[in-house]
Amino acid sequence: MKEIQVKSILNKHKKRDHLFLDDYSLNPYYGCSFNCIYCYIRGSKYGRNVTAIASKINAPELLEKELSKRAKKGEYGIIAISTATEPYMGEEKKLKLTRRLLKIILKYRFPVHILTKSTLVLRDMDLLEEIDENAIMPSCLNLKRGAIISFSFSTLDEKISKIVEPGAPAPIKRLEVMKAFEGFLKGAAFIPVLPFLSDSAENMEEMVKVAKEYGAHYALFGALTLAGEGKEIYYKFLEKYYPELIPKYNELYFSYEPSKEYQNMLEKEQKRYAINME
Template sequence: MRELVQKIKVKSVLNKQKYVDDWFLSGYSLNPYSNCSFNCVYCYTRGSKYGEHQVPGLAAKVNAPEVLVRQLKNRARKREYGFIAFGSATDPYLPVEKDLEITRELLMIILRFHFPVNLLTRSSLILRDLDILKKIGEKAILPKEFDGKMDTGVVLSFSFSTTDENLAKIFEPGAPSPQERLETMKKCKDAGFIVGAIFMPLLPFLSDSEEHLDKMIKNVNENGADFVMASGLTLFGDGPQDCKTRYYEVLEEHFPELMSKTKDVFGNSFAPSRKYQQELHQRFVKLCQKYQIRNKIY
């Protein structure tokens, strides 16, 4: 079934961050699409917290290439180079990208202006653009803070909340399967890229246990991951389209026995308790040490 997509025009597509992101190395973010057809239940961009100013439904920023030329030309002229987090809010390789090729055009512009990229995706469509990404990696100008730390301008990050196929079908109904993501990551690693797995978010009492995390880290380690990063779930809003509402509806349908425990972990906050987060971090770090895999990009 073909996706319905609005074509919109934007005034800006490159977002300058106040600070360089410690996790993703980025000083900029870039999203060629608004909203997402992967329909992940827990997505934080849905509803009143982050999505209230977005157009309804999936939208393609059709003038993004011409806008990015202007913005990157200005940044390059000032030599304000920095990693661009490409796809930080919406996957840049949604099925519509196969026809529209906006992401591919943007990558060619990034190559032209020599900016480095951390590209975040769940899709095997990224394999189409490895030719451009390889050139970006070779020609990108890295900020001084990365001297001696990195020798490439491209990092490819693959997102997972679980590597369990059944759980993924429930919470990520429109996304490529975890197995497809693992295989794609392995192909990118074999092609010579720095690749990593982003376990964001881990689902309380579903994919955050030591046993489940062990399997996840083992899976990505066997498929070439150079690094793994993880964080807990966040749940915003009380409206019908908010991720908190949708997440609890799906949890009630499939795992009603976990409703009370999950709500206790969150209390009145959008984030899990500090105790929960500390314990999750400790489990995660211990397993990264077990598999001798970095828990940061470098």
């Protein structure tokens, strides 16, 4: 894998993310080998070629400096790992970059929110347990946990998942790993749900029911965005497997986001299943 040096590693948000509750985000890698066809980084500033992956080799050094400074000032907040890559793709097994970063996070007692589709997250359960017990939460956030673990899905249908998330473990494997994280605050992030494929009211209700059976305490929902090269790739998928849906997508997407009405529908759904702050 290519190695790159970066200038910064910890992104501080202007405003806390309302879904994931993070004040910071951190991406140990650039790109992602899971190669989901709906991946939003294709149409974003993070680059077009999602599979041109690289490890940010100086990330531990930068994070050590950054967290030591912020801990001294008491600027604690949840760090989301990761928002623009998969922190536990296959290469992490050998490189252990995410693991090294978690050790630094533990040292400075910052809370984390892990976002993953990978089974490899099981390897770091020991560190996550320690973070969960020792992290200092920002006083304005009434959440008595130091680690939150979210597993991402776009569908629980194995056949669709195989096509749209070719490099990721099957949904059932993710559910099993979620179940294995006993004692953690954990849940399912259905982000994005796929219009007309996994977003009907019955579909979402069923997905939440299954996630709960595997121990989920909450469910998060997010809309599919389609921009640039990402939109071209997604439409090729529709042409090949679901051509009858193309007119419906055309009606839903006037811009890179779906219609306001659709977004409101998801938001309403989200309110029913948000992370419980008690």
